[in-house]
Amino acid sequence: MKRSAKVKRTGNWVELQSLSSFLNKWKDIGRVRLLDEVKVGDQTLPIHGLVLGTDDPHAPTFGLFGGVHGLERVGTHVVLNYLAPLIEQYRWDESLRDTFRKMRLVSIPIVNPGGMYLGSRSNPNGVDIMRNAPVEATGKVHPIVSGHRISHRLPWYRGQTGQPMEAETQTLINFVRDEMLASEFSMALDVHSGFGVRDRLWWPFSRSAETFPYLSVVERFRDELKATHPFHVYTVEPQHASYLIHGDPWDYIFDEHTKLAGVRRDRIFIPWCLEMGSWTWLKKNPKQLFFQGGIFNPILPHRYNRIMRRHRPLLDIMRQLTANHRHWLAPQRESASAAGANP
Ligand SMILES: [Zn+2]
Numbered sequence: 001m002k003r004s005a006k007v008k009r010t011g012n013w014v015e016l017q018s019l020s021s022f023l024n025k026w027k028d029i030g031r032v033r034l035l036d037e038v039k040v041g042d043q044t045l046p047i048h049g050l051v052l053g054t055d056d057p058h059a060p061t062f063g064l065f066g067g068v069h070g071l072e073r074v075g076t077h078v079v080l081n082y083l084a085p086l087i088e089q090y091r092w093d094e095s096l097r098d099t100f101r102k103m104r105l106v107s108i109p110i111v112n113p114g115g116m117y118l119g120s121r122s123n124p125n126g127v128d129i130m131r132n133a134p135v136e137a138t139g140k141v142h143p144i145v146s147g148h149r150i151s152h153r154l155p156w157y158r159g160q161t162g163q164p165m166e167a168e169t170q171t172l173i174n175f176v177r178d179e180m181l182a183s184e185f186s187m188a189l190d191v192h193s194g195f196g197v198r199d200r201l202w203w204p205f206s207r208s209a210e211t212f213p214y215l216s217v218v219e220r221f222r223d224e225l226k227a228t229h230p231f232h233v234y235t236v237e238p239q240h241a242s243y244l245i246h247g248d249p250w251d252y253i254f255d256e257h258t259k260l261a262g263v264r265r266d267r268i269f270i271p272w273c274l275e276m277g278s279w280t281w282l283k284k285n286p287k288q289l290f291f292q293g294g295i296f297n298p299i300l301p302h303r304y305n306r307i308m309r310r311h312r313p314l315l316d317i318m319r320q321l322t323a324n325h326r327h328w329l330a331p332q333r334e335s336a337s338a339a340g341a342n343p
Contacts, residue, residue, distance in 0.1 A: 016045065016113060022084055026050055029090045030105075036171045038114040040124050045113035047168065049175045050083070053100035059115020061180045062322040063188035064107040064315065065172070068129050074276065074297045074307060075191035079109045081308045082315045087273040095147040102260050103323040106179040112168045123168050126152025127159045130192075130245065132169040133252035137244045147246035158247050164188070169249050173256070185268045185325040187318055190250060191295065191311075193276040195242065196265070202239035202273040203316075209240045213263040214270060217329065221270070224321060224328050229313055239273060274314070276307070 023032050030052035038045045053059070064083070066076035086105075089096055110116055114124035122128045131147035141147075147158045159166060165173070180186040183252060203218040222236040239248075250271040261267035278297070298304045321328060 019109060022080060023048060025087050031089055035175055036167055040114045040117055045117055046155050047171050049114060049180060050107040052100060053104035057182035058184050059103050060322045060325055061104045061106060061174060061183040061186040062319045063112060064181050065190040066322060067112055067116055068108035068190060069192060070112045070118060073116060073185045074193050076109050078191050078311050079107060082312060083107060090227045099323055108172060108175060111172050121155050123166055124158060125166060126157050127165060127166045128156050129168050130329050131156055131158045131247040132166050133247045133249040135207050135247050135251045137246045139208050139244050140245050146244055172249055174254055176253050177256060181260055181269060184266050185322060187322050188271045189274055189318060191274045195275045195277045196277045198235050198277045199233050200275045201234040201236045202275060204254055204271060206239040207251045208243045212238060214268055217268060218270060221321060225317060228317055
């Protein structure tokens with residue numbers, strides 16, 4: 001992969017270093033795939049994909065993704081702080097091991113390691129992975145923030161027209177296609193931070209206000225989340241309710257899935273995006289503005305710990321709703337008595 005960026009030291013090695021010791025432990029319970037490598041100066045940074053559970057391509061699959069934007073390190077931390085304790089639980093929890101005989105969990109904890117190393121939102125070529133797929137938004141877009149082709153020196157740069165997608169974008173797409181799209185039911189969660197004061201859980205699309213073909217599924221999911229986790233903090237809505245963007249790889253992957261499978265009840269794929277509202281952290285601790293990445297990451301330890309605690313139940317419930325999708329999506333679920341009779 002060619003890299004033209006000027007390398008600067010940022011001290012953001014901690015995620016990448018802790019990842020390698022985590023991966024060694026992960027190999028005790030699951031598989032690690034080296035998907036690609038990114039060169040930044042004299043550094044070679046791997047993009048790893050993790051897989052846990054059955055090899056059956058049709059099995060329900062939950063995907064967890066972080067670090068698409070290198071600056072939003074907290075997303076990677078939320079992912080790793082979910083997966084690392086899972087390794088420990090897996091050792092003693094027979095019911096958890098049973099679950100993974102029938103389902104799969106897959107993850108890329110750091111999609112954009114070059115951006116994380118450099119402390120930048122974009123990849124080392126200056127391209128925003130979240131704006132890089134060949135998807136054109138229609139509707140009211142912002143001329144810069146929604147994605148632009150003016151210069152790689154400005155954030156939200158999409159890359160040049162006609163160029164292939166960046167390696168990080170392609171790697172993400174290939175991994176999701178290989179590991180998730182043949183599944184009878186799959187949900188992906190891509191963890192970001194930075195927009196607004198509330199934690200938002202978005203379903204597609206970000207390219208337009210068109211209706212998501214699995215609207216009834218995401219609405220049912222929203223109801224089940226509320227019923228199972230009544231005090232949760234999330235605003236669950238379509239991404240276009242907040243803003244529209246060009247080039248969202250998840251919109252692209254969803255279209256790929258539709259091309260492969262059509263819109264069917266037995267091949268459902270839902271890509272979610274968790275956008276943690278980091279402006280609250282800033283309001284409570286304005287000094288964060290002066291730390292690198294302070295707008296996007298909690299700096300004080302108690303706030304960091306609270307954020308790690310806050311999202312764990314969501315990830316657990318998403319994993320369990322994925323594994324048990326037949327029970328809450330089945331037509332019988334319309335009536336409580338039928339659900340009890342035929343779970
Ligand atoms: Zn982001």
